[in-house]
Amino acid sequence: MTMPELRFEVSEYETRLTGTRQAMQKTGIDVLIATDPANMAWLTGYDGWSFTQHQCVIVRMDGPPIWFGREMDANGARRTAYMDDSCIRSFADYYVQSDQCHPMTVLGQMVADEGWGSATIGVEKDSYYFTHAAFEALAAAVPNVTFKDATRLVKWQRIIKSPREIEYMRGAGKIVTAMYKRVAEILRPGAKQSDIVAEIYQTAIRGVDGFWGDYPSAVPLIGAGLDASAPHLTWSDRPIRANESIFFELAGVHKRYHCPLSRTFYLGKPSQKFLDAEKAILEGMEAALEKAVPGSTCEDVAGAYYRVIERYGLIKPSRTGYSIGMGYPPAWGEHSASFRMGDHTELTSGMAFHFMSGLWYDDWGIEITESILITRGRPECLALYPRKLIIIEC
Amino acid sequence: MTMPELRFEVSEYETRLTGTRQAMQKTGIDVLIATDPANMAWLTGYDGWSFTQHQCVIVRMDGPPIWFGREMDANGARRTAYMDDSCIRSFADYYVQSDQCHPMTVLGQMVADEGWGSATIGVEKDSYYFTHAAFEALAAAVPNVTFKDATRLVKWQRIIKSPREIEYMRGAGKIVTAMYKRVAEILRPGAKQSDIVAEIYQTAIRGVDGFWGDYPSAVPLIGAGLDASAPHLTWSDRPIRANESIFFELAGVHKRYHCPLSRTFYLGKPSQKFLDAEKAILEGMEAALEKAVPGSTCEDVAGAYYRVIERYGLIKPSRTGYSIGMGYPPAWGEHSASFRMGDHTELTSGMAFHFMSGLWYDDWGIEITESILITRGRPECLALYPRKLIIIEC
Numbered sequence: 001m002t003m004p005e006l007r008f009e010v011s012e013y014e015t016r017l018t019g020t021r022q023a024m025q026k027t028g029i030d031v032l033i034a035t036d037p038a039n040m041a042w043l044t045g046y047d048g049w050s051f052t053q054h055q056c057v058i059v060r061m062d063g064p065p066i067w068f069g070r071e072m073d074a075n076g077a078r079r080t081a082y083m084d085d086s087c088i089r090s091f092a093d094y095y096v097q098s099d100q101c102h103p104m105t106v107l108g109q110m111v112a113d114e115g116w117g118s119a120t121i122g123v124e125k126d127s128y129y130f131t132h133a134a135f136e137a138l139a140a141a142v143p144n145v146t147f148k149d150a151t152r153l154v155k156w157q158r159i160i161k162s163p164r165e166i167e168y169m170r171g172a173g174k175i176v177t178a179m180y181k182r183v184a185e186i187l188r189p190g191a192k193q194s195d196i197v198a199e200i201y202q203t204a205i206r207g208v209d210g211f212w213g214d215y216p217s218a219v220p221l222i223g224a225g226l227d228a229s230a231p232h233l234t235w236s237d238r239p240i241r242a243n244e245s246i247f248f249e250l251a252g253v254h255k256r257y258h259c260p261l262s263r264t265f266y267l268g269k270p271s272q273k274f275l276d277a278e279k280a281i282l283e284g285m286e287a288a289l290e291k292a293v294p295g296s297t298c299e300d301v302a303g304a305y306y307r308v309i310e311r312y313g314l315i316k317p318s319r320t321g322y323s324i325g326m327g328y329p330p331a332w333g334e335h336s337a338s339f340r341m342g343d344h345t346e347l348t349s350g351m352a353f354h355f356m357s358g359l360w361y362d363d364w365g366i367e368i369t370e371s372i373l374i375t376r377g378r379p380e381c382l383a384l385y386p387r388k389l390i391i392i393e394c
Numbered sequence: 395m396t397m398p399e400l401r402f403e404v405s406e407y408e409t410r411l412t413g414t415r416q417a418m419q420k421t422g423i424d425v426l427i428a429t430d431p432a433n434m435a436w437l438t439g440y441d442g443w444s445f446t447q448h449q450c451v452i453v454r455m456d457g458p459p460i461w462f463g464r465e466m467d468a469n470g471a472r473r474t475a476y477m478d479d480s481c482i483r484s485f486a487d488y489y490v491q492s493d494q495c496h497p498m499t500v501l502g503q504m505v506a507d508e509g510w511g512s513a514t515i516g517v518e519k520d521s522y523y524f525t526h527a528a529f530e531a532l533a534a535a536v537p538n539v540t541f542k543d544a545t546r547l548v549k550w551q552r553i554i555k556s557p558r559e560i561e562y563m564r565g566a567g568k569i570v571t572a573m574y575k576r577v578a579e580i581l582r583p584g585a586k587q588s589d590i591v592a593e594i595y596q597t598a599i600r601g602v603d604g605f606w607g608d609y610p611s612a613v614p615l616i617g618a619g620l621d622a623s624a625p626h627l628t629w630s631d632r633p634i635r636a637n638e639s640i641f642f643e644l645a646g647v648h649k650r651y652h653c654p655l656s657r658t659f660y661l662g663k664p665s666q667k668f669l670d671a672e673k674a675i676l677e678g679m680e681a682a683l684e685k686a687v688p689g690s691t692c693e694d695v696a697g698a699y700y701r702v703i704e705r706y707g708l709i710k711p712s713r714t715g716y717s718i719g720m721g722y723p724p725a726w727g728e729h730s731a732s733f734r735m736g737d738h739t740e741l742t743s744g745m746a747f748h749f750m751s752g753l754w755y756d757d758w759g760i761e762i763t764e765s766i767l768i769t770r771g772r773p774e775c776l777a778l779y780p781r782k783l784i785i786i787e788c
Contacts, residue, residue: 076624126527133520201595212631230470237606
């Protein structure tokens with residue numbers, strides 16, 4: 001079996017491992033079981049659409065991480081992860097969606113065999129795909145283990161991006177810029193939403209400038225007319241209508257690294273409500289991005305935005321941004337820092353955020369966002385698409 | 395707020411509710427909390443990319459189902475679900491990815507307020523997105539509730555398709571047929587995998603014959619050359635190579651209903667190993683599909699396939715099919731019946747399966763599958779693409 005084509009140097013994976021082990025030591029965790037697919041990929045390079053099944057990466061204090069998953073996906077681990085075959089373990093297929101047995105029982109047996117039957121083990125209690133049944137089966141198999149919640153441990157390790165990660169995210173930024181250029185070319189009254197999205201996908205996956213497009217952790221989200229009151233609806237074959245707004249939340253993606261971006265288009269002459277909201281949002285974002293520098297906190301950035309839009313009579317009960325980097329379905333947020341009141345995370349060069357300034361009300365909504373890299377100076381916008389309400393004349 | 399455009403008659407949702415309540419009664423469950431997004435959609439019509447957050451549909455013995463989720467997504471429920479506003483409840487945004495509090499605590503409070511604080515409540519312990527932390531928070535909020543596992547309850551309710559569901563799946567079958575026709579048009583040595591996938595998406599989302607394309611629960615899966623040893627890898631910009639096989643696992647999708655289909659292409663003159671495997675698979679599928687009639691069991695179908703391929707010296711340690719219908723990421727399988735030894739589910743007209751005959755070995759793999767509808771007679775193939783190894787001359 002040939003060596004996989006890794007996306008990072010083995011030394012970078014080893015640096016990530018060292019950091020993770022330090023965090024484990026700080027929190028008294030002997031062994032970490034990471035089930036979040038982005039954490040698994042970040043730790044090992046493993047990349048596959050296998051989070052339909054129970055699987056994990058085990059981080060131990062001695063020795064490389066261990067990949068554990070469904071037998072048929074072990075070959076995927078051999079093709080993508082940096083560890084050798086002794087670190088790739090699996091469960092047989094009859095455990096899959098069985099009423100009689102659970103794959104996490106096999107994991108528990110392995111934990112015992114490795115001598116960790118009385119250890120303190122970190123599990124990602126609130127990460128996607130770590131079900132209650134998974135925990136029950138694991139805990140039953142190793143009743144003397146002390147389990148500790150480690151949901152955010154690896155996620156916090158991921159927050160500062162390396163040069164190569166930044167390179168991938170800049171590539172993703174080029175891709176999403178191209179996606180919006182394509183939208184602007186074809187968005188016209190009468191066009192079907194599904195035809196627009198088909199073109200978005202074509203541009204997204206083809207990629208740009210040698211950066212091929214990976215699948216986004218979330219599909220294109222659309223809010224047209226009354227549907228713009230909801231932030232997370234998808235498309236149908238409904239036609240684009242004149243004298244209506246439509247927003248998109250899209251992401252360019254390269255090697256699992258995301259650059260999300262939202263833009264709102266108005267077909268026709270925008271109502272004063274939209275123009276006022278645009279003014280408020282753009283002024284708010286300027287104020288917030290002034291604060292998006294090392295030494296500020298996430299709360300500083302969020303507060304600057306909320307204060308401006310409140311002056312315009314607009315409220316936003318939701319957070320106004322979150323850390324981004326690599327992601328797997330269903331989400332591209334890293335689940336560490338958020339731009340919200342109460343989040344005192346201090347910004348550092350190398351962090352990246354989707355400044356998610358969107359506003360949604362009873363019968364309308366507007367999204368104009370920016371994905372930014374915190375630098376030593378002013379934040380760098382990862383995409384380069386005009387930050388404004390885009391008017392399509394018709 | 396206008397009435398949402400429902401995908402099924404309200405009477406069909408009410409029939410589903412009746413069946414679900416009967417199943418609850420049989421298993422002693424007073425209240426059901428359904429967290430699987432496909433179950434939520436099947437019960438209420440709710441459709442949104444909000445399974446990034448904790449959310450659920452509550453089925454009670456009196457009154458319509460209740461949708462519960464993030465505040466900003468409640469508007470999505472108002473746009474897509476059939477129940478009125480009194481059945482749409484939510485939690486505030488500060489509960490999202492907070493270290494201090496959990497949205498399921500709010501759900502627990504609601505359960506208590508509804509008078510269910512000592513009830514027997516079914517939860518989907520092993521469904522995607524129902525995390526261990528979610529259960530912990532819920533259980534802590536209502537300590538006198540008896541929880542029972544109901545992971546498969548709604549999934550088994552979904553196994554027999556209604557006429558309209560079948561209509562959507564037939565539409566999905568037309569879409570996936572068109573997707574493979576497009577692949578055959580453009581698959582050539584030197585073409586980039588990403589460019590092929592870009593075209594697949596364009597065809598998939600445009601749709602066919604008035605059936606617009608919805609997003610698939612899983613992205614296109616590809617196995618080229620050595621990567622064909624793994625069933626669940628995705629693409630890169632690697633070029634298609636001559637004298638190599640490449641399989642795709644794709645799905646056409648309409649209104650969340652899936653028609654999956656896998657095909658293997660060989661660029662050049664196939665090796666004898668591939669021709670022998672094709673022969674075995676096709677003969678095995680013929681034998682298995684002969685059994686895919688009412689009265690047979692899933693084990694009968696699976697056994698017929700395994701016996702044939704074993705005669706050819708091939709083994710398949712994994713199940714050879716699963717129930718299909720509606721789906722949300724990360725998977726399109728319904729998690730009820732599977733074509734495997736030990737599954738004694740009796741086939742009935744209206745069931746649908748992806749006959750997943752794929753074989754993966756150390757350094758090669760081949761997938762030629764079929765999505766079928768069980769009828770009163772012979773099974774109906776939902777897609778109409780030649781069932782064979784597709785040879786591309788070059």
